[in-house]
Amino acid sequence: MPTPPGPFTGRTLIDLARDLRDGSTTAAELTGLALDAIAALDPGLNAFVTVDAQGALDAARRADEELAGGTDRGPLHGIPVGVKDLIRVAGLPATMGSRHFAGYVPDTDAACVTRLRRAGAVIAGKTTTHEFAYGATGDRSANGPSRNPWDPSRMSGGSSGGSTAAVAAGMIPLALGTDTGGSVRIPAALCGIAAFKPAYGAIAPDGVFPLSRTFDHVGVLASDAAGCRLAYAALTSPFSATHSSTASPSGAHPSAAPPSDTRPSAARVAWLDPAGLFDGDARVTDAVRAVAGPMEEVRLPVGAGEELREIYSVVVSCEAAEVHAERLTKAPELFGQELRERLGAAATLPGWRYVRAMAARERPAAAVRALFDRHDVLALPAVPFTAPPLDQRAMDLNGRQISVLTALFALTSPWNVLGLPALSVPAGLVDGLPVGLQLVCRPGNEHLLFETAITRAG
Amino acid sequence: MPTPPGPFTGRTLIDLARDLRDGSTTAAELTGLALDAIAALDPGLNAFVTVDAQGALDAARRADEELAGGTDRGPLHGIPVGVKDLIRVAGLPATMGSRHFAGYVPDTDAACVTRLRRAGAVIAGKTTTHEFAYGATGDRSANGPSRNPWDPSRMSGGSSGGSTAAVAAGMIPLALGTDTGGSVRIPAALCGIAAFKPAYGAIAPDGVFPLSRTFDHVGVLASDAAGCRLAYAALTSPFSATHSSTASPSGAHPSAAPPSDTRPSAARVAWLDPAGLFDGDARVTDAVRAVAGPMEEVRLPVGAGEELREIYSVVVSCEAAEVHAERLTKAPELFGQELRERLGAAATLPGWRYVRAMAARERPAAAVRALFDRHDVLALPAVPFTAPPLDQRAMDLNGRQISVLTALFALTSPWNVLGLPALSVPAGLVDGLPVGLQLVCRPGNEHLLFETAITRAG
Known part of the structure; x- marks a missing residue:
């Protein structure tokens, strides 16, 4: 664990939703904890560009009033959340990590932020993004690099480095990021949290500054897979309006029902040999595979990785x-x-x-479709090595010199190219640094993806 | 009219379909006429790259046997047709107008050729294409330029120049072409025949050598709009199998019923000021507009043409x-x-x-959608001037020097960019050379397009 722990370290979204409803905490209290933690921890990590203390406290008070009045907006109601600085939040600066946007303050929310607000979430502030999200290292930004909470001399990964560092350090329990080639999954893996990139288009990109429209996705980051599932459901549920607890027998939003994590997963899971995509650190591969558990192994056709x-x-x-x-x-x-x-x-x-x-996308797409004929979920590492030091651009790996910029997204970007749902979850440590297990499915099988993550990797 | 007239000059597809069924001609006779006309007229026009006399005579004999035996494949049954040399016909050379494909003989038919054969058409041969279809002049091809039957010192236009010259000279009554920026409509306008480019994807491009996959279309050429309509229906009808005359009360394929050309068109037609796209020859614009008849005038937004x-x-x-x-x-x-x-x-x-x-396509698409909110059909010239001499690449027009290559498709290519159905029909002569009236609609309104052409331009 990163030291010191933050107030949300070890507390999942499910824990918080329960505590908010059984009266053992309030949104105002959670928001206060978040703001204090940011004040204490962020100077060493640089996860936040902008903190909106007043706006967050106001939103928390409203959330508490609603809950007290019987209006329950579901599992994100009253939860403090960070929003990547590439995503517009009305009234807060949006720098895109660039000096080009110094002083820019949008007057409208991105679509995903509108969804967050409708779900009752409390926006604590904007988080550091790699400059224009064009880089998986997270160490180039107009407001400086975000740092890895496990070792602040190392990169957080990126481009959603600030969102990741904030959740990993326990400053906040949930954050929004974007993912064009792995930009939520890569930092999540390097910082030991969970991140989910949905299927292409599942969360509308309106109001998010583009990097590459064909591959851009909005993603979510939380400490565990179950938290990502709750947030993903809240951002995509057709139940976007307020629900009164008197109208709902369970007293809560339908998707707030605790997931049935205990029944065995029915998913057919296969290990995808990562060597077909990138020749990574064998200790990382072995650690991730040990967490994934025994399963059949499959490969991509020769040449597909290149x-x-x-x-x-x-x-x-x-x-x-x-x-x-x-x-x-x-x-x-x-x-x-x-x-x-x-x-x-x-x-x-x-x-x-x-x-x-x-046009060339069709060939690897067909190869992966063929794998999904026999398997529901593919498992592989999220990143082929652990977090490098800040600013490192080249490293020796398996006897050859590799580009850190390129190698970081070697295992994640294929699922952006193919538009497939992909989740990274913590899979232990190598040399005291986190590694991530990545799970991939076809659109429509997200429930199997989350089930697999929860049953295999906790 | 071009002189000398060919055997199909003045005979429409509807005439031929009637003559074949009332016993006044046979497919074998029509094919013999076509082959004789090609032998006599083609040396001066270079419309054909390959003539398949034996294959055509065999197909004609089978067509006659089928008709005699009560099997009627519809309005193309027994009709001699030319196929642009960019489209694969099994067993016949396909040069694509290029030395790169010298000696290439495909062993399968393009999808549109399969449709032609199922409709009973008789493939007479392959027609000259501008080299790889990349040019609207029709005067650059490995087998030499196709020439304009109205004046063989002038260009036919292209890239479907051979298909056009063959129909315009009356050697054959019907031909297939392709149209990426106007490649059936431009030569049709310059040579005084009709050509139809359907909506994007309406005729499958399989087996057609690509130029630009986003804008490539298969199109049809005939002496008049009614002929294009029959051919288009035959190439897209779900009734692709043989129909026995005993099973059909009318004794013919459903789409062979004579079109109801005499009822007034219900289409709301507007004149689209061509100056918004290109500053063309005013005499051409006036001549085309006179044929189109009185109608409201609309314009594209400033800048849309550029x-x-x-x-x-x-x-x-x-x-x-x-x-x-x-x-x-x-x-x-x-x-x-x-x-x-x-x-x-x-x-x-x-x-x-x-x-x-x-990405920029959306703006002009929205502007044109807005025009189609109030109008079903837009009318404008197909080409902003008459056929230039062979090899001409620059000309003075309205006091400035223009590029012939670029100007030729100025009025036709917008409808490829937008994927809209567009038809060119003969609209009289200027300086003794043909000009074309172009009609454009949105997909689904093709019936109004053809109705408008038939009622307004005959």
């Missing part, structure tokens, strides 16, 4: 270069050097390679 | 460069000089511009 990396890299490069074309021409000096160089290279990639990459 | 041209140019360039990337690297010398230079430039277009162009 194909998926090429597709991911070309599509993200061209789409990010499109997003930033005018900024790159008119005010390149406002980018950090690393991003400016990456975007400069991306802007010269020829269009025919983008066309080819988009 | 936006549509940019989208078209960027998307086609990148997609064509993708199709030809390996040929351009490994055997550039097999391209004609003009295409080699165009593809070389296209291969350097940055991917972010492609991304932006694809």
Whole structure:
């Protein structure tokens, strides 16, 4: 565990929902704990860009009044939450981690923030994002790097590094992030929490600053899989309006019913050999596999890994270069050097390679569909090694020099390319640093994904 | 009329279908007429790359046997047809207009050719295409330029120049073409026949060599709109199997019933000011508008024309460069000089511009949807001038120098960008050369499009 523990360390969303309803805590108390923890812990971690103490306390008071009055908005009601600074929250600055957006304050909420508010969540503040979310290290941002709570000299991973560090340090129990190539799952794995990237489009991207529209997803981060499941349900449930407890026999929102975690999972789970995607640290692979438990092993066809990396890299490069074309021409000096160089290279990639990459998705998609004919869930590590030191860009692994930037998303980005639901859950430690078990399914089988995570990895 | 007239000059598909069924002609006779006309007229027009005399005579004999035996495959039964050399016909060479495909003989039919055969059509041969269909002039092809039957020193237009010249000269009554930016409608307008490009995807592109997959369409060419309608119905009807005359009360395929051309059209037709897309020859605009008749006038928003041209140019360039990337690297010398230079430039277009162009389609699409809220059919010229001389690439128009390559598809390519059904029908002569009236509708309103063409332009 990171030391010192925060007020939400070891308390799950399910615990908090129960405590709020049995009178052993209030939203105001939870919010106060969060604000105090941020004040105490955040200077060493840099998880937050903006803290909205007054707004959070006001929202918490309203949440308590509603609960006291019999209005229960479900499992997020009264829960303090952090929102990645790439996602618009009305009235709060949104820097996108960039000097280009210094002073920018949106006047509307992103769609996912509207959903959060309707679900009764209390927005505590905005969390550090890697500059424009274009980087999985989390250590390049206009407001500085977010740090890993297990070892602040190491990277949190990113790009949703602040959301992750805040939950991992126990400052808040829940956060929103975005995930284009692994940007919630990578930091979650490196910091020892859970993160879920839903199927493409399952959470509307409106109001979220784009990186690569074909692969961008909104995701959720919590200490465990069950917390991610609750948050995902709240963000996608058709029950978005207020429900009165008098109208609901259980006295709560339908999705607030405790999940039936104890029955054995019916999911057919297979281990996907990660070597087909990236030749990672064997100790990480072994640790993750031990947590996953015994299961049949499957492989991707030869060449699929390289194909998926090429597709991911070309599509993200061209789409990010499109997003930033005018900024790159008119005010390149406002980018950090690393991003400016990456975007400069991306802007010269020829269009025919983008066309080819988009069409090339069908082959790996067919290969993975074939795996899902016989298996419901694929298991593999989320990241092929543990958190590197801040600013590290190259490392020796298995006798060769690798690019940290590229290797970080080697095991997560395939599921963005294919638009598949993917969850990372804590899977123990290697050298005292967390590693993550990643589970992948096809859209519609999310219940099996969460069941598998809860029964196998707690 | 082009001189000399061919055997199908002045005979519509409806005439031929009637003559075949009342015993006044046979498929074998029609095929013999076509083959004789090709032998006599094609040396001066170069409409055909390959003539399949034996295959056509065999197919005609079978068609006659079927009709005599009571099996009627509908309005194309026994009709000689030409197929653009970009479309695969099993057993016949498919050059794509390129030296890269010299000697290539596919062993399967394109999906649209399978439909043609099931409809009983008789494939007379393969028609000249502009090299890889990348050009609206029709005068660059490995087997030489196709020529305009109204004046063989002028271009037919393209890229379906051979299919058009063959129908316009009366060698055959029907042909298949492809249309990525106007490649059936442009030559049809310049050569005085009708051509229909259906909604995107309405005719499957399988077995058709791609130019730009986002904009590629299969289209049909006939002497008049009613002929295009019959062919379109035959290529898209779910009644693709043989129908016995004993099973059908009318003694023929349902779509063979003569269209009710005489009732007044209920379509709300508007004139779309072509100046919003291109500043063309006013004499052409006036002539076309006179044929279209009195109607309300509508305009595109300022800037929409330029936006549509940019989208078209960027998307086609990148997609064509993708199709030809390996040929351009490994055997550039097999391209004609003009295409080699165009593809070389296209291969350097940055991917972010492609991304932006694809996303930019929504704005003009919304503007055109708004026009279709109040109108069913938009009318405008198909081409902003009459057929230029072969090889002409620049001309003075309205006091400025224009690019013939670009200007030819200025009025047709918007409907490829938007995927809308578009028909060109003959609209008289200017300076003794044909001009075309183009009609556009939204998918599902094709019946109104054809009704409008038949009632307004005959």
